[in-house]
Amino acid sequence: MxxxxxxxxxxxxxxxxxxxxxxxxxxxxxxxxxxxxxxxxxxxxxxxxxxxxxxxxxxxxxxxxxxxxxxxxxxxxxxxxxxxxxxxxxxxxxxxxxxxxxxxxxxxxxxxxxxxxxxxxxxxxxxxxxxxxxxxxxxxxxxxxxxxxxxxxxxxxxxxxxxxxLRPSSVGTLEGFLLNEKAIVPARAKRLAHLAGGRVGRALSFDQNQDLLDAYDEALTDLGDLLNSRLRERLQFIERLQQRKGASREQFAFLIATWLTFWRDVMIRHERADIPLVNIDHEQRISETAQLIPSRQIEKILKVHEKALVNLDANLNPRLVIENLLLALPLLMVV
Ligand SMILES: [Zn+2]
Known part of the structure; x- marks a missing residue:
């Protein structure tokens, strides 16, 4: 072998x-x-x-x-x-x-x-x-x-x-590996390769964990809704989140980390950088968002997310952390 x-x-x-x-x-x-x-x-x-x-x-x-x-x-x-x-x-x-x-x-x-x-x-x-x-x-x-x-x-x-x-493979190489060696269907292979950023172990663990993939999608859908929502609705979102899933620190950290990948993609698209997007399935929304927000504001949003993760790790109250973050998000009217 x-x-x-x-x-x-x-x-x-x-x-x-x-x-x-x-x-x-x-x-x-x-x-x-x-x-x-x-x-x-x-x-x-x-x-x-x-x-x-x-x-x-x-x-x-x-x-x-x-x-x-x-x-x-x-x-x-x-x-x-x-x-x-x-x-x-x-x-x-x-x-x-x-x-x-x-x-x-x-x-x-x-x-x-x-x-x-x-x-x-x-x-x-x-x-x-x-x-x-x-x-x-x-x-x-x-x-x-x-x-x-x-x-x-x-x-x-x-x-x-x-x-x-060790360094990650290119996204294209990983996609080919998932297609040819792991017999994963093309659309999924592409998505997993992007999500994993060329890291094979990560791609395979995503592949074996549909719940995680679904949670990822849900987090990005939630973010899209929040960007179209005013403050009161954003606070209601936190209420629902707490009722639906409990207020575990891990849940909040997952949500924020997922959103962070979205904003990094927005920055990549905004700068027209030659770097593969993580959330290739949400490419259209990423491009639309990138057109609406100036790069200084995207930078600020990225920092707010990074700070929120640090604060969660430092045992700050998760609810306060996410409230602060949602207050810092712009109000977009993206369809
Ligand atoms: Zn042996």
């Missing part, structure tokens, strides 16, 4: 080379935006290192027990350390506990592997604790971290890892 991963050719050939005996290092850091394929790449590397029946050097079969267990994330020598449910960051205790495991001899593999996704969410204490494992790694230890960017981690951590930086 080939690695069968869209793009990332340089990273793949690097890791294939590092899967050869004597070439494997103790620590890797895979960076890139969410949904770009960091974990998929890490797991493919783990399969290559452990496959019981590799079809060729640097490949894995995808069928043997080791490959299947790694895919199902229950391989005994691979620990995946995630942020605990309900927590915002990775804690020092989790790192210490992991280090006890890392120090043990592997059950069956050459390595004791630990994958830590999104290490940018580690606390300073957790980061400093991890440093010990990087400075004096147990002889059979293999650590793979992922993060949004190298710069989000302590420099002392990044400098002790082999760093692989």
């Amino acid at each position: 080939q690695w069968n991963i869209l793009g990332h050719e340089t990273a793949i050939s690097f890791l294939k080379n590092h899967s050869k005996p004597g070439k494997t290092r103790h620590a890797y850091l895979i960076t890139g935006p969410d949904g770009v394929g960091r974990e998929t790449l890490a797991l493919a590397f783990a399969k290559t290192l452990n496959c019981q029946n590799p079809p060729a050097e640097g490949e894995f079969c995808g069928k043997c027990l080791a490959c299947r267990q790694i895919d199902e994330q229950r391989y005994p020598d691979l620990m995946i350390l995630r942020i605990s449910e309900g927590s915002k960051d990775l804690k020092i205790d989790q790192i210490r506990e992991m280090q006890q495991t890392l120090a043990l001899a592997p059950y069956q593999s050459t390595y004791r592997m630990v994958l830590i996704p999104d290490f940018q969410h580690a606390t300073i204490g957790a980061s400093n604790a991890l440093l010990k494992s990087l400075e004096e790694p147990p002889s059979k230890a293999l650590l793979i971290l992922t993060a949004d960017a190298k710069e989000s981690l302590l420099e002392t951590i990044a400098s002790r890892c082999e760093v692989l930086r």
Whole structure:
């Protein structure tokens, strides 16, 4: 089986080379935006290192027990350390506990592997604790971290890892991949590729989550209505939102983040920038809105949305946050 991963050719050939005996290092850091394929790449590397029946050097079969267990994330020598449910960051205790495991001899593999996704969410204490494992790694230890960017981690951590930086594919390349490799119908493939901004993992998770896609559409429809509404109706919208869905912080954050993608599209269209729109299905409305609003005002709206997300994250009252945002929206009369 080939690695069968869209793009990332340089990273793949690097890791294939590092899967050869004597070439494997103790620590890797895979960076890139969410949904770009960091974990998929890490797991493919783990399969290559452990496959019981590799079809060729640097490949894995995808069928043997080791490959299947790694895919199902229950391989005994691979620990995946995630942020605990309900927590915002990775804690020092989790790192210490992991280090006890890392120090043990592997059950069956050459390595004791630990994958830590999104290490940018580690606390300073957790980061400093991890440093010990990087400075004096147990002889059979293999650590793979992922993060949004190298710069989000302590420099002392990044400098002790082999760093692989992943970038999204072009929207067109991803669209072709979804059409040809995933047998997704053309209109949907196009939409998903745009929504995901070329990030294959994100496109596939959208594809498997129709509720999320529907919620996305609903949020944009709501925004269209709000732009045509006066203040009183906007406040009524918030009432309805609270009654319909409860007033969870996540709901509000989702709504605002979705609207933000719309306004970014409006800016792209306004500036006639050669960048693919995220919400290609709403292209007409984006173009109409772009014609009605000057760029300074679009900039202001973008900032208001970004600030609202920061405020939500800082635990401000969600209702107040969204009220402020709706007050800042212009009144358009777009049909
Ligand atoms: Zn295998």
